[in-house]
Amino acid sequence: MPGSTQAQDGEQFDQRQEQHTGSGYARPDRISAVTDRILQRVESVIEGKRDVIRLALTVLLAEGHLLIEDVPGVGKTMLAKALAKTIECTVRRIQFTPDLLPSDVTGVTVFDPQRLEFEFKPGAVFAHIVLGDEINRASPKTQSALLECMGERQVTVDGVSYPLETPFMVIATQNPVEMEGTYPLPEAQRDRFMARIAMGYPAPAAELRMLDGHSAANPLDELMPVAGTHDIVKLIETVRTVHVSEDVKRYVIDLVTATRMSGDLRLGASPRATLHLVRAARARAALEDRDFVLPDDVKSLAVPVLAHRLIPTAEARVARRSSEQIVTDLLDQVPIDGQGARRART
Structure with a gap:
């Protein structure tokens, strides 16, 4: 066979x-010395999902973008937040809604009356890790604002291109079962995500531990960075040599x-x-x-x-x-x- x-x-x-x-x-240089610390910290928030967390780390080190697709309440946004908080870097969250404008994502050029010149105001996409929550609730026009930055790691506004820093990763979430008021991601948008993962429901034992650890306080509040931006950049450079x-x-x-x-x-x-x-x-x-x-x-x-x-x-x-x-x-x-x-x- x-x-x-x-x-x-x-x-x-x-x-x-x-x-x-x-x-x-x-x-x-043992990349695992750094990634193991990140895994342990994120696992303290996301119980019993080591494989999912490891895949998210893989996408980060491969300079890709991650789409987390699953039913509501299984920890999609929590995973993205936990990963971002374990790395000392800039993080921006975009709550995708039908009234979100492309300029809210990329930025806009405004006229400064004091200096009598136009000035670029960066949008939410100018960060190392960008969390796009409920990405399929934004209009296709707003979704398309992510195409250039995800594919070319730059943003062009009024004919001027602005590069994005390294590392740069978009972590987007969407609920497949909530079809009312959503816009399915087009093929061009899905193709820019390196990987798609599903969280899945936790095992009963993991869910029991979640009740003990999450009921009294939010574990994200106690999460501290265990790696800096320079660490991730070095790891990315090492991955390129494999x-x-x-x-x-x-x-x-x-x-x-x-x-x-x-x-x-x-x-x-x-x-x-x-x-x-x-x-x-x-x-x-x-x-x-x-x-x-x-x-x-x-x-x-x-x-x-x-x-x-x-x-x-x-x-x-x-x-x-x-x-x-x-x-x-x-x-x-x-x-x-x-x-x-x-x-x-x-």
């Missing part, structure tokens, strides 16, 4: 990689191409999705103190990075096949090149 063959290829690659590098290989072999790149290309050829999909993954998948895989490898990407890094990130960009056909919708299920099936069908994978670090 395709899935079993792929698993065997992956296991053989892992054995060869361990023989090549040694089981205790780690980066000298090696991706030609064969791992080909595996990414094969996977993305499979989405474009799938009979279950009306719209496949874009070239931007290919870049995002490689960058996210680099960040995941760095979080595990590796300076090379494994095929397993790509496989573990394929669903959150690719699924929200895909549009299933009408037949797939009738059959209740979600884009996540389609990507999972493609992961079983696209083989890992065992011959090339063993050169992942060379």
